[in-house]
Amino acid sequence: MWALSGPLFQFSDTWQLVINTTTTIITFLMVFLIQNSQNRDSCALHTKIDELIDVVKNADKDFIGIEHMPLEKLQKLKETIEEHAAHKERSGEH
Structure with a gap:
């Protein structure tokens, strides 16, 4: 879309501004999405490990x-x- 729209708008300054702004917003949203996914995975992993600690007979519950x-x-x-x-x-x- 970026490459096809360039010649249509003659690679104007406005076109560059719109493209740069759009890619910045998309990048921010993707970083937010990835971070949210990693936080969920981390929380799930900690919960599973806590459960294992809880059920192991000689495990130190302080962990x-x-x-x-x-x-x-x-x-x-x-x-x-x-x-x-x-x-x-x-x-x-x-």
């Missing part, structure tokens, strides 16, 4: 909903878990 934790606390928790996993690996535990 349910940690995506709402402040970033600093989340990073510290991640480091603690990684250290614990490395210690278990070195000691031969499973």
